[in-house]
Amino acid sequence: MPAASPSATATPSSSSAPAPAGREQRGLRSRWTALTVLSTGMLMTILDGSIVTVAMPAIQSDLGFTPAGLSWVVNAYLIAFGSLLLLAGRLGDLIGRKRMFLAGTTVFTAASVLAGFAASPAVLIAARFLQGIGSAMASAVSLGILVTLFTAPRERAKAIAVFSFTGAAGASLGQVLGGVLTDALDWHWIFFINLPIGLAALLLARPALPADGARGGPGPRAGADVLGAALVTAGLMLGIYTVVEVEQYGWTSPHTLGLGALSLALLAAFTLRQAKARTPLVPLRIFRSRTVVGANLVQMLMVAALFSFQILVALYLQKVKGYGAAETGLAMLPAALVIGAVSLGVSARLNSRFGEHRVLLAGLALLALALGLLTRLPVDADYVTDLLPVMLLAAGFGLALPALTTLGMSGADQEDAGLASGLFNTTQQIGMALGVAVLSTLAASRTESLARTGATPAEALTGGYHLAFAIGAALLLTAIALTATLLRAGAPTARR
Numbered sequence: 001m002p003a004a005s006p007s008a009t010a011t012p013s014s015s016s017a018p019a020p021a022g023r024e025q026r027g028l029r030s031r032w033t034a035l036t037v038l039s040t041g042m043l044m045t046i047l048d049g050s051i052v053t054v055a056m057p058a059i060q061s062d063l064g065f066t067p068a069g070l071s072w073v074v075n076a077y078l079i080a081f082g083s084l085l086l087l088a089g090r091l092g093d094l095i096g097r098k099r100m101f102l103a104g105t106t107v108f109t110a111a112s113v114l115a116g117f118a119a120s121p122a123v124l125i126a127a128r129f130l131q132g133i134g135s136a137m138a139s140a141v142s143l144g145i146l147v148t149l150f151t152a153p154r155e156r157a158k159a160i161a162v163f164s165f166t167g168a169a170g171a172s173l174g175q176v177l178g179g180v181l182t183d184a185l186d187w188h189w190i191f192f193i194n195l196p197i198g199l200a201a202l203l204l205a206r207p208a209l210p211a212d213g214a215r216g217g218p219g220p221r222a223g224a225d226v227l228g229a230a231l232v233t234a235g236l237m238l239g240i241y242t243v244v245e246v247e248q249y250g251w252t253s254p255h256t257l258g259l260g261a262l263s264l265a266l267l268a269a270f271t272l273r274q275a276k277a278r279t280p281l282v283p284l285r286i287f288r289s290r291t292v293v294g295a296n297l298v299q300m301l302m303v304a305a306l307f308s309f310q311i312l313v314a315l316y317l318q319k320v321k322g323y324g325a326a327e328t329g330l331a332m333l334p335a336a337l338v339i340g341a342v343s344l345g346v347s348a349r350l351n352s353r354f355g356e357h358r359v360l361l362a363g364l365a366l367l368a369l370a371l372g373l374l375t376r377l378p379v380d381a382d383y384v385t386d387l388l389p390v391m392l393l394a395a396g397f398g399l400a401l402p403a404l405t406t407l408g409m410s411g412a413d414q415e416d417a418g419l420a421s422g423l424f425n426t427t428q429q430i431g432m433a434l435g436v437a438v439l440s441t442l443a444a445s446r447t448e449s450l451a452r453t454g455a456t457p458a459e460a461l462t463g464g465y466h467l468a469f470a471i472g473a474a475l476l477l478t479a480i481a482l483t484a485t486l487l488r489a490g491a492p493t494a495r496r
Contacts, residue, residue, distance in 0.1 A: 031149045033208040035159050038142045040201045041105055043166040044194055045135040055187040063121050076125045080132025082429030083237035085140045087229045090281050092141035098209045104137025109198030116191035139425050145209060147409050154352060161348040161402040180326050228273045228281040235266030246437040294486030295408035296424060300431035301479040302400065305472035307435030312465050320379060320458045331383065335394035342398030356403035357487055364480045366396025371473040375466050379458045407487060443468040
């Protein structure tokens with residue numbers, strides 16, 4: 001080739017030789033800048049999901065929420081987020097993932113400002129619902145953008161480790177930040193803090209994220225299954241609503257059974273629609289991958305189990321130990337730090353050396369051990385001897401989540417990356433909703449039972465938490481069994 005032969009125009013001192021390397025370096029910097037944007041967006045949405053938990057008493061006192069109404073500060077966000085992820089992921093594949101990310105971040109940031117200025121329960125709940133919509137739009141396509149940017153296995157492993165860190169540590173950091181802001185300023189600032197983060201993400205996203213056109217047709221009209229979108233959104237929204245309301249109505253009440261049956265009917269109709277539609281919202285071929293199915297099931301169980309760690313440990317510290325909001329957040333900080341250290345420092349190297357399957361098993365085992373230790377938590381627990389070891393075992397999440405994310409996305413073709421991302425995030429939200437409903441209901445029932453037998457309030461609460469921790473450990477053991485069977489190392493992932 002002419003460029004490769006020595007000549008007067010191509011000498012060792014010429015700049016033509018290093019040009020490809022220079023372009024490669026610029027491309028690498030551009031990809032990592034894009035990853036920073038995606039991680040910032042994920043951090044903002046994950047923080048918002050947990051930052052309100054320690055501020056709930058202050059919100060209730062200031063706005064006059066009833067006890068039942070207060071739960072909708074969390075539930076409104078959860079329902080909108082969980083039910084719209086599949087639709088947002090597919091629309092991102094059709095109209096462009098960058099457009100969807102920018103639109104979602106804009107909606108979320110504007111809704112955060114509205115929440116910060118809320119002066120009534122109705123306005124705050126409406127703002128939280130809008131935040132959930134924006135989160136669904138941005139989160140559903142983030143992984144899809146990431147896996148198309150980082151195609152080399154080693155680079156992708158590092159990128160997913162960074163991205164997973166923002167999700168894993170963000171939940172714990174949200175509790176810390178929520179407590180500090182609530183005590184130092186007031187609860188309004190847990191929402192106002194999203195404004196500078198959102199604006200920075202938007203400013204960086206426009207030049208950093210790659211432009212992408214429509215996929216699967218010339219536009220959403222040609223590729224979107226409108227009826228299927230309506231069925232799955234209504235079915236998931238109703239299903240998540242039913243689950244989060246179980247604590248109030250009970251599992252066997254006509255309210256729960258009726259809504260649950262209707263939700264299942266809508267989802268069954270959606271499945272039939274996808275089998276027959278010319279351009280399905282969720283091509284059923286994606287479920288032919290044992291890896292995709294297994295990773296989503298494992299994630300659902302893991303997230304449901306870890307609700308008992310993230311939320312119930314915080315409740316134990318406040319209701320049994322008498323910690324304040326900021327003190328509770330700081331007590332949870334070691335978990336966030338160790339998750340971050342493992343996610344960013346060693347997970348990618350371990351995945352590369354031992355494989356995601358083995359690393360995932362090790363992470364789930366550490367988490368199961370952590371919840372097993374919590375089943376023995378005494379009423380008068382000492383933080384250093386009884387709780388700090390559990391916080392350090394949270395390192396298992398830093399191992400498990402990057403490995404699971406890689407497995408969850410590995411079975412999807414590039415044109416379905418947005419769909420796979422939306423599906424993975426949807427199972428995360430369903431798992432969270434199940435954890436909220438099942439574990440909190442069982443803990444409350446056990447607490448009431450112990451109180452009737454003469455236990456002190458602290459003893460009754462601790463006994464209720466013990467049951468939730470035991471159920472969480474059982475869910476993690478089930479996740480280990482599924483990992484060992486559905487996600488066997490080297491298992492085929494053929495999808496057609």
